[in-house]
Amino acid sequence: xxxxxxxxxxxxxxxxxxxxxxAITATAMVTISGLALxxxxxxxxxxxxxxxxxxxxxxxxxPPSVVGYYLLLILGRNGPLGWLNWLFTWKAAVLASWxxxxxxxxxxxxxxxxxxxxxxxxxxxxxxxxxxxxxxxVTLPLASRGIMAGIxxxxxxxxxxxxxxxxxxxxxxxxxxxxxxxxxxxVQANRMDLATxxxxxxxxxxxxxxxxxxxxxxx
Amino acid sequence: MRPVxxxxxxxxxxxxxxxxxxEMGNEVLVLFxxxxxxxxxxxxxxxxxxxxxxGFIELNGQVLFSSDGKKVRVNVPVHQRRIGFVFQDYALxxxxxxxxxxxxxxxxxxKKQELLQSLVEKMRLKGLEDYYPHQLSGGxxxxxxxxxALAMEPQLLLLDEPFSALDKPVRRKxxxxxxxxxxxxxxxxxxxxxxxxxxxxxxxxLAVVNAGxxxxxxxxxxxxxxxxxxxxxxxxxxxxxxEGKVLGKDEKGIYLEWNGLVFEAPPHEAIPGSTVTFCIRxxxxxxxxxxxxxxxxxxxxxxxxxxxxxxxRGTYWTLFFKxxxxxxxxxxxxxxxxxxxxxxxxxxxxxKEITVSLKKSAIHIIPD
Numbered sequence: 146x147x148x149x150x151x152x153x154x155x156x157x158x159x160x161x162x163x164x165x166x167x168a169i170t171a172t173a174m175v176t177i178s179g180l181a182l183x184x185x186x187x188x189x190x191x192x193x194x195x196x197x198x199x200x201x202x203x204x205x206x207x208p209p210s211v212v213g214y215y216l217l218l219i220l221g222r223n224g225p226l227g228w229l230n231w232l233f234t235w236k237a238a239v240l241a242s243w244x245x246x247x248x249x250x251x252x253x254x255x256x257x258x259x260x261x262x263x264x265x266x267x268x269x270x271x272x273x274x275x276x277x278x279x280x281x282x283v284t285l286p287l288a289s290r291g292i293m294a295g296i297x298x299x300x301x302x303x304x305x306x307x308x309x310x311x312x313x314x315x316x317x318x319x320x321x322x323x324x325x326x327x328x329x330x331x332v333q334a335n336r337m338d339l340a341t342x343x344x345x346x347x348x349x350x351x352x353x354x355x356x357x358x359x360x361x362x363x364x
Numbered sequence: 365m366r367p368v369x370x371x372x373x374x375x376x377x378x379x380x381x382x383x384x385x386x387e388m389g390n391e392v393l394v395l396f397x398x399x400x401x402x403x404x405x406x407x408x409x410x411x412x413x414x415x416x417x418x419g420f421i422e423l424n425g426q427v428l429f430s431s432d433g434k435k436v437r438v439n440v441p442v443h444q445r446r447i448g449f450v451f452q453d454y455a456l457x458x459x460x461x462x463x464x465x466x467x468x469x470x471x472x473x474x475k476k477q478e479l480l481q482s483l484v485e486k487m488r489l490k491g492l493e494d495y496y497p498h499q500l501s502g503g504x505x506x507x508x509x510x511x512x513a514l515a516m517e518p519q520l521l522l523l524d525e526p527f528s529a530l531d532k533p534v535r536r537k538x539x540x541x542x543x544x545x546x547x548x549x550x551x552x553x554x555x556x557x558x559x560x561x562x563x564x565x566x567x568x569x570l571a572v573v574n575a576g577x578x579x580x581x582x583x584x585x586x587x588x589x590x591x592x593x594x595x596x597x598x599x600x601x602x603x604x605x606x607e608g609k610v611l612g613k614d615e616k617g618i619y620l621e622w623n624g625l626v627f628e629a630p631p632h633e634a635i636p637g638s639t640v641t642f643c644i645r646x647x648x649x650x651x652x653x654x655x656x657x658x659x660x661x662x663x664x665x666x667x668x669x670x671x672x673x674x675x676x677r678g679t680y681w682t683l684f685f686k687x688x689x690x691x692x693x694x695x696x697x698x699x700x701x702x703x704x705x706x707x708x709x710x711x712x713x714x715x716k717e718i719t720v721s722l723k724k725s726a727i728h729i730i731p732d
Contacts, residue, residue: 262455264451264453264455265455265457265458267413267442267449267451267455268449268451268455268457268512269457269468270413270442270443271411271413271442271443271445271447271448271449271469271513272443272448272468272469272512272513272516273443273444273446273469273471273516274443274468274469275441275443276443279443283457286459287458287459
């Protein structure tokens with residue numbers, strides 16, 4: 146008992162803070178880029194559209210290690226973004242989380258936008274609203290629940306990112322060790338008590354998120 | 365008088381051709397035709413939601429669209445056309461209240477409240493201002509949609525099947541609302557319907573649409589009496605469409621042969637020897653009263669035969685009549701409409717033998 150409380154007291158909370166920092170940053174990026182891509186796909190017709198859609202969904206299906214592998218190539222010393230020197234920093238973790246969460250956001254937002262009756266936007270235009278205004282005032286608010294659900298799902302996914310993060314950001318305590326990595330490390334070190342604690346925190350967070358998403362689904 | 369709206373355009377949608385060519389003033393024009401005949405597409409081309417392949421649209425002296433088929437010279441965007449469009453399913457904004465819906469297109473912010481009050485009054489929506497669309501009945505939704513279109517003071521109002529989803533009493537009330545409204549407004553209104561009764565109640569002018577084309581435009585009486593094509597005759601309820609040979613003509617009329625019988629029709633330029641299509645409306649077939657001498661005007665084109673079937677339509681009867689003297693190989697030769705009281709007085713019924721007269725003036729030769 147005495148031993149346990151001492152251990153918890155010494156528990157390093159940096160994985161929680163780091164996880165939140167990475168997930169919030171990645172979610173902000175995913176929200177903007179995912180929504181923009183969804184609008185692009187719904188509104189425009191261009192060659193290679195269906196191919197782009199496949200590419201955008203790919204990270205959802207691929208093992209995170211494959212995503213990590215490609216990110217490593219891109220961010221590596223000789224990669225196109227090697228000059229950024231992001232490898233094994235929290236920024237690489239953000240990039241990994243962004244990439245695996247993007248399909249979730251993109252697909253949720255696209256489905257939400259497509260579910261809005263197109264005649265509503267048409268009516269708004271006949272009533273004097275330019276296309277962008279009709280979209281902002283009619284389609285976007287009506288799709289907001291679905292978009293919100295996409296944001297929460299993306300946040301949850303970013304928070305749980307493990308495989309790709311491990312490959313590009315590593316597992317540096319206080320620098321790139323997020324909650325999932327902390328759990329892995331604790332188990333490796335046979336610190337089941339610490340692992341359990343992180344697991345309980347993660348499960349509670351996930352539970353809350355799913356509850357929120359379900360509340361947002363239209364009945 | 366200079367027309368307010370001039371529309372002449374064509375558009376190919378898939379392998380369907382839309383063609384419109386008409387002019388109108390500040391009146392109600394009813395686009396009438398069966399479902400899928402392209403009526404809604406014509407409205408969409410006018411509003412700018414669809415871009416015609418070529419043609420010309422002018423409203424109040426302003427060219428809204430002009431293209432020779434190669435280059436689009438003018439194409440005013442939808443939001444600058446000031447054309448009110450009431451969709452078939454109303455398309456009310458579900459996230460806005462009745463008041464917000466109505467005022468969406470309001471141009472003058474200072475006049476908002478005043479405008480809302482007058483529209484709410486006119487469209488009988490008092491007390492519903494803070495309701496959301498899902499809390500309204502079908503008729504209320506339709507009135508909100510119309511009020512919303514009027515709030516932006518349109519130069520032209522388009523109504524797509526405004527009555528189709530409403531039941532009869534609500535429909536009647538809305539029709540009278542609209543007619544009242546039209547009298548107070550100096551704008552053209554185009555209304556789409558596939559219902560003949562709605563078409564006649566609402567329109568001063570009718571445009572009959574068939575397979576994407578406007579086949580005939582004119583005053584409603586004119587279209588009823590003188591349909592220009594077979595399709596127009598069919599859609600407007602000229603149930604008896606027959607083919608005959610022109611035997612000859614004189615100054616009094618033209619003589620048509622139908623299955624060995626000779627009918628007299630009003631003067632017409634058809635060439636003797638040619639085959640023509642002619643029609644007579646079911647309400648223009650007169651049943652002779654056996655107890656009365658033949659009056660002038662109904663002793664023309666007499667046919668004797670038998671009623672093979674009858675249908676009670678509520679306010680009138682439809683009789684199916686077969687001519688006895690010739691065998692046409694059909695179940696019946698003529699369809700006759702007769703008011704309830706006449707049906708009773710004449711003691712009609714299936715199996716009864718009667719003599720009918722095809723009034724000469726009611727026989728119309730279809731030009732196409």
